[in-house]
Amino acid sequence: xxxxxxxxxxxxxxxxxxxxxxxxxxxxxxxxxxxxxxxxxxxxxxxxxxxxxxxxxxxxxxxxxxxxxxxxxxxxxxxxxxxxxxxxxxxxxxxxxxxxxxxxxxxxxxxxxxxxxxxxxxxxxxxxxxxxxxxxxxxxxxxxxxxxxxxxxxxxxxxxxxxxxxxxxxxxxxxxxxxxxxxxxxxxxxxxxxxxxxxxxxxxxxxxxxxxxxxxxxxxxxxxxxxxxxxxxxxxxxxxxxxxxxxxxxxxxxxxxxxxxxxxxxxxxxxxxxxxxxxxxxxxxxxxxxxxxxxxxxxxxxxxxxxxxxxxxxxxxxxxxxxxxxxxxxxxxxxxxxxxxxxxxxxxxxxxxxx
Numbered sequence: 465x466x467x468x469x470x471x472x473x474x475x476x477x478x479x480x481x482x483x484x485x486x487x488x489x490x491x492x493x494x495x496x497x498x499x500x501x502x503x504x505x506x507x508x509x510x511x512x513x514x515x516x517x518x519x520x521x522x523x524x525x526x527x528x529x530x531x532x533x534x535x536x537x538x539x540x541x542x543x544x545x546x547x548x549x550x551x552x553x554x555x556x557x558x559x560x561x562x563x564x565x566x567x568x569x570x571x572x573x574x575x576x577x578x579x580x581x582x583x584x585x586x587x588x589x590x591x592x593x594x595x596x597x598x599x600x601x602x603x604x605x606x607x608x609x610x611x612x613x614x615x616x617x618x619x620x621x622x623x624x625x626x627x628x629x630x631x632x633x634x635x636x637x638x639x640x641x642x643x644x645x646x647x648x649x650x651x652x653x654x655x656x657x658x659x660x661x662x663x664x665x666x667x668x669x670x671x672x673x674x675x676x677x678x679x680x681x682x683x684x685x686x687x688x689x690x691x692x693x694x695x696x697x698x699x700x701x702x703x704x705x706x707x708x709x710x711x712x713x714x715x716x717x718x719x720x721x722x723x724x725x726x727x728x729x730x731x732x733x734x735x736x737x738x739x740x741x742x743x744x745x746x747x748x749x750x751x752x753x754x755x756x757x758x759x760x761x762x763x764x765x766x767x768x769x770x771x772x773x774x775x776x777x778x779x780x781x782x783x784x785x786x787x788x789x790x791x792x793x794x795x796x797x798x799x800x801x802x803x804x805x806x807x808x809x810x811x812x813x814x815x816x817x818x819x
Contacts, residue, residue: 479523517679527655616684624668
């Protein structure tokens with residue numbers, strides 16, 4: 465195998481090469497994404513290429529081929545169905561939510577079969593006894609993998625935000641893999657981090673290329689199975705610590721579902737009421753001079769980064785301590801809810817003041 469530094473350098477170069485090719489054909493790819501500009505959750509006003517996932521996939525695939533680890537390669541193969549359906553959305557109109565969920569479930573089923581593993585413990589004895597029964601363990605694994613796949617798509621709302629989430633989570637899992645001596649998972653996480661660092665160069669702060677559904681769905685699947693494999697291999701790793709590392713996309717999605725359900729909205733209907741949207745809105749109304757969405761978008765993203773990095777850091781610290789991991793989850797979820805409420809109240813107060 466080539467030296468790790470060489471592999472990661474080639475991953476970065478291959479990712480940047482595809483990104484440059486996409487940028488060179490900007491008008492062509494932007495034309496395919498014109499139907500997404502008016503989407504309710506959109507924070508941009510001009511058609512922008514949504515095929516950043518192609519560059520990410522190229523970089524990660526090159527890393528898998530050069531590294532030669534079976535787990536890495538097999539996991540990428542199971543990602544193919546959800547990548548394809550995502551790419552079809554990036555190049556055309558959205559598909560039905562049921563289709564996306566079904567294809568994500570298909571990728572999860574393929575991963576269960578190919579990797580020969582599923583979730584059989586969550587750190588609660590009664591539930592663990594149920595999950596030890598294959599049919600229930602497999603069903604829960606499909607649910608968890610499918611949920612994570614779509615959670616990553618929901619948090620992809622501001623320039624650089626999804627990259628920050630992915631890099632934070634994968635760097636955390638990489639540190640855990642290194643601590644427990646899993647070279648293949650360390651390489652997987654390193655490759656993904658480097659590929660997303662390359663993508664970040666064109667996505668932040670100006671959003672010249674977007675990750676797109678292919679990229680978001682695929683990385684959500686990879687993150688889910690990264691977590692599942694780590695927990696399966698190492699009994700000393702607390703499932704609560706794994707959840708803590710994944711807390712930002714998981715809780716943001718859960719909170720959005722509860723919010724939409726409580727207001728009578730369809731849980732699959734997109735909106736601009738996520739935490740990062742509210743933070744960006746507060747920045748716009750709080751600025752002493754008028755600030756455009758073009759400027760508030762990256763600022764809002766940057767301001768969100770400390771919030772999403774904190775659970776990842778704590779998850780690494782408490783990776784084998786379920787009590788402190790669970791306590792951290794409770795405190796951070798409470799902090800999220802209180803902060804979200806304060807963001808809304810503050811934005812409304814400032815708006816009334818100037819009106």
